[in-house]
Amino acid sequence: MLFDMDGTLVDSEKLWGVALEDLAARAGGRLSTRARLAMVGTSMPVSMALFRDDMGQPDRPYQPDVDWLTDRVAELFADGLTWRPGARELLHEVRAAGLPTALVTSTGRRLAEVALKTLGAENFDVLVCGDEVARPKPDPEPYLTAAGLLGVPIGDCVAIEDSPSGVASAVAAGAVVLAVPSDVTLPSTDGIHLRSSLAGVDVKFLAALR
Template identity: 45%
Template sequence: MSESTLAAVLWDMDGTLVDTEPYWMAAEAVLVERFGGTWSHEQALRLVGLGLEDSARIFQDAGVQMGIHDIVDHLTDDVMVQLATKGVPFRPGAQELLASLRAAGIKTGLVTMSLRRMAQTVVDLMSAHTFDVVVAGDDATRPKPFPDPYLQACAVLGVDSRATVAIEDSPNGLRSAVASGAAVIGVPHMVSITGAGAHAVWPTLAGRTAQDVVRFHSGHVQSVSPHSPGDTR
């Protein structure tokens, strides 16, 4: 495989693959209010893409009198109930792009800060063999924005991170993917990703195919090559 060959596409989950952020925000507000506090939309937005344990510490500071792991489990359970009752809201174009990648023979991975049991719930509601690897929040040696989750996915897949494309919607996720060495596409959703380092920004995944991702990766590799005359993306 040459350096410019795309070996795998790695996906964030919440906000990128599925629009579960409103479910998380609803669960957070109920939890904080249960302990007599208030939780604003602006506060919730600051947690988008943050590791669950880091988020739990913020809830403790907001007055939630529970242990870190108890908070993580409570919020995860709440979101999973919402998934079961309201359904899985996939982001526009996400399932179609995944199908296109699979048809093209390109490996795919899910890299999320949600717990594995929640990630597996989402994966189980999709077509069989959608992802070749799942790295969840309780698998990561360090959470996003550290590069560890993406590097762990690459290690399992047996690929060089430079031969991968990562798709993310949050600043923390983007920083994690960029630090891993992947070529990174930002697909903004609930928060601004300006200045987070995305190598390209796609307003939506709707209408995108494997060919678009391959073309982006090839252009990125050429743009960072010491022999490249410039960015051809």
């Protein structure tokens, strides 16, 4: 089992939105809805490129903004994260069934470790973070890496995602994909199993997906 984190297991995209709006205010501007939605599920470099473009500040230094944003999100994550509907129940059932499980996120290791205080580090055999791969989502590398570390053929893995970038990554890797949109609408696409939430999803349901 391969789980995305933000927007899939926990309702953290809203916290990212708060932090990005705060960063935009520091930059003397206001983040547009268009830019914010385009950032969902993307890597930090891509998100910051979208941010600079939206602010009209193409030469704005990258690293100070990343450092400030990471600190701000860590503060917000530390207050605890809200589970997405059905996510905690499914994760616990998957673990009780003894299925190899990975967390595959575009978020960096530092913030993922904070999120694990809510998610439970014991619920994952493998953690693949956005700052630990050469080519983050939508490239297939994160999901191929996770499957390799688990020792499970990618075609035998179910990946659960909420964003266009994450879905593209999982599809390109060759995983079975269950898409559960959160902040961004996902179109019905051939080969993608689309649900409105994880409520009612269990191991038996996942085993039937092809």
